[in-house]
Amino acid sequence: MAITNEQKNCQWRIARRPKGNVVAEDFLYHEEEIPILQDNEILLRTLYLNLAPVMRMYMSGESIAGEKGLDIGDVIHGRGVAEVIKSNNSNYKPGEILQGQIGWQTFKSTEVTERERFRKINNCGLPFSIGLSTLGMTGLSAYFGLLACGKPKKNETIVVSGAAGGVGSTVIQIAKMIGCRVIGLAGNQAKCDLIKELGCDEAINYRTEDIRQTLSNLCQNGIDIYFDNVGGDILSASLDHLAQNSRIVLCGSISEYLHDKPYGLDNYTKLRRTNSCMQGFFIYNYSAQFDAAEKELSSWLKERKIKPVEHIYDGFENMPKALSSIYDGGNYGVALSRIRHGPNDDE
Amino acid sequence: MAITNEQKNCQWRIARRPKGNVVAEDFLYHEEEIPILQDNEILLRTLYLNLAPVMRMYMSGESIAGEKGLDIGDVIHGRGVAEVIKSNNSNYKPGEILQGQIGWQTFKSTEVTERERFRKINNCGLPFSIGLSTLGMTGLSAYFGLLACGKPKKNETIVVSGAAGGVGSTVIQIAKMIGCRVIGLAGNQAKCDLIKELGCDEAINYRTEDIRQTLSNLCQNGIDIYFDNVGGDILSASLDHLAQNSRIVLCGSISEYLHDKPYGLDNYTKLRRTNSCMQGFFIYNYSAQFDAAEKELSSWLKERKIKPVEHIYDGFENMPKALSSIYDGGNYGVALSRIRHGPNDDE
Incomplete structure (x- = not known):
């Protein structure tokens, strides 16, 4: 150094x-x-x-x-x-x-x-x-995005994109604590290994696997929560596999940052047929609750429930x-x- | 006949x-x-x-x-x-x-x-x-779409597309009862006259007016609820004018029914920046509450609060x-x- x-x-x-x-x-x-x-x-x-x-x-x-x-x-x-x-x-x-x-x-x-x-x-x-x-905006984004927007319940199926990223890796661990079935998407084998180690029940390599086909196979009862860190194609694929009353949490869109032309989401109407909700969130809107969240995240860290x-x-x-x-x-x-x-x- | x-x-x-x-x-x-x-x-x-x-x-x-x-x-x-x-x-x-x-x-x-x-x-x-x-699926769609999904509060600004349609005309009347400011979009002058008669504070003829410009002028503090009966361009324009913590209710997409290729919604990320929510809804998911809704709609009809x-x-x-x-x-x-x-x- x-x-x-x-x-x-x-x-x-x-x-x-x-x-x-x-x-x-x-x-x-x-x-x-x-x-x-x-x-x-x-x-x-x-x-x-x-x-x-x-x-x-x-x-x-x-x-x-x-x-x-x-x-x-x-x-x-x-x-x-x-x-x-x-x-x-x-x-x-x-x-x-x-x-x-x-x-x-x-x-x-x-x-x-x-x-x-x-x-x-x-x-x-x-x-x-x-x-x-964990105690910065990344951990807080995972905390409020998952808990306040996604509202996970035990045994629900949650799909997380960018699962090996900062927010994704925290979402996985909190979702497992709650008792969800967690499916993570990541872009190479090492990341897939990492997210399984963090608790993912299934890991999808989105660069080598057919996302729609794999989601069909893995989510036969549909996706209850899709936690979106990437936007674009993977968001679109998830819309095609929603369960009734499901929630999409729009946290990030890294797939879009390098494109001049934004992605045209042409199946958003799937939200209608499944009575589902796509919730955008902006972490600073939760700032009044940061102290309480940080306290809970700290206790999970100390108890080694998350890392x-x-x-x-x-x-x-x-x-x-x-x-x-x-x-x-x-x-x-x-x-x-x-x-x-x-x-x-x-x- | x-x-x-x-x-x-x-x-x-x-x-x-x-x-x-x-x-x-x-x-x-x-x-x-x-x-x-x-x-x-x-x-x-x-x-x-x-x-x-x-x-x-x-x-x-x-x-x-x-x-x-x-x-x-x-x-x-x-x-x-x-x-x-x-x-x-x-x-x-x-x-x-x-x-x-x-x-x-x-x-x-x-x-x-x-x-x-x-x-x-x-x-x-x-x-x-x-x-x-009013007492059929149309009235029930307006009722649950607006009240259960849109969650309107007094003095909020609500934009309704397809405002002169069956659902839209009922949404306008319920929203005015609640004390919202209501902006309706319709496709000709006669329809604009009708929706103003039903209580709309503003009527936009989407065939002759620049929708984005008009929404900018009329919604300087942003849209709190967009009740979408049409999809496509008007939905996209509304996404560009959302207030913080706003709600989009996806009720219908008539603009899409005659197109072979569905509309690519390229500004859905606006939901993130405004902490907003796009809620699809399927009226039959509310069937357990139809009787109660019908009772309330009937009382409003009898009191001539809606027509x-x-x-x-x-x-x-x-x-x-x-x-x-x-x-x-x-x-x-x-x-x-x-x-x-x-x-x-x-x-």
Whole structure:
């Protein structure tokens, strides 16, 4: 792992709009002075930064989830885990580890506002990367998407796409706790092995298997919940196999991020014939319930009922390449870049 | 109005599969003996028959809503209102007026089964056609679609497509009772006048106005409920104007019935960003609650809080032409064919 320059604030900024997948030339490496702490601010030293499909959309200038799109030259948006190294805010003390919006940079000085709340991480004895996986937006998305939108009941059949991803891998484990039959879709054999290890009753390799035929075989009584992390074809195939009163949870659409033309879903009327529901969800709408959810997720972590699945890329300097690889399906679990080793790290 | 032959059972059967809209050659007129009453059966004399978009799908051989598709030569499916003229079932007496599955014929002898329940019509002093409009599947679809799926709250903005149709005209009236702001879409000026008379705050002529622009102007805080009777483009436009936590009720897709290739809905991901839900519904799933709904609809009718909107075509012999006209947007309200004058008819 390359050593991060501790004398400067290192940043990745956007050099130009990406076309298709991101490439090195879309990014600009920049160094500047470490910011000087102002009144009410805290100074953060970055430990981990999240890598998420949505980042390419920010880079394309799209405004999403309350974050405005990026202008050329802006520091790239991204949530991260960081250590407080100085504080002019009595609620935060040096040494505390927080998660929140940091951006692709190795230091950040910021006020804590209602909009940019930095949450202290109760790490349950695990590495603090947990603040971006099970106890971050990923885990919360799995929690609210499955429980509040999917409303699973024991013995129901749930199909999860992107099952080896950050959200998917958590959904699988919660669904198994509830007593559902879980069928996961993933894009290679190693991922299929992983999701079976996490509890999937069946794993479908969507790159080599005929999805519709396999769903027909495996879901003879229909799908009760389809948890969608990918959109497109797999969503369409699931619509063709719904049970009565089933629920589709629209969580992500990674299959669409690299296409110029969005997917035309031509069998949405299947929702009518099965009395089914397609529920979109936006995690920040549940923010009033984040504390309670985090408490429950923490207790499951401590009891080892669920575990984080993290794909950690090393080094700030490798972030552009790491982001590119997640669109190729190269990662499993939550994709993170480790910027510095934090307390309690496993290496 | 031509006189129906009272000595024969007159029928319309399917002669061939329709291509595009139905035409005269798709139908076969047939006469046979009036059926002889068997044990446990009731003999019905048809008063009204429903004309519905779904009929073309039955004629195309599609099995829908538990009704199997038609084979060439079959009597065409359709719900109707009929008088009991003979009865070997102690629950039904001659003179009672029922609604149920009759088919395109002027007499029917049948057992009353759990599957083919004939419901007595509490006509509230109105013509018995009410059994196919407000107190039939049309009114029940408006009732459950709006109240159980749409869950309207006072002051919410609801957009209704096919607003001048049978379901739409009832949805408008119930939504106004609840205190919603109602925006209706219809295909000509006369229909726009009708829906304003029924209570719509705004009427959009979707054939002459730019739907997206008009929705932008009229729904600056977004659409809380979109009640979809048409599918396709208007559904897509509504997805682009959703408020947070909005509900789309998928009731019908008449815009799709005449297309070979179904509409590709390419902005369904808008459900995600607004935390919204698209709920399909199948009216027969609510059959356990039909009696209670009918009671409430009857009370609203009696109190003149809602009124039926019926487009009555006269004469059994004109049914093929009447069915064709509903795909052209020629009708308003519930489309019915009057086969014979019933008690309490207004003519």
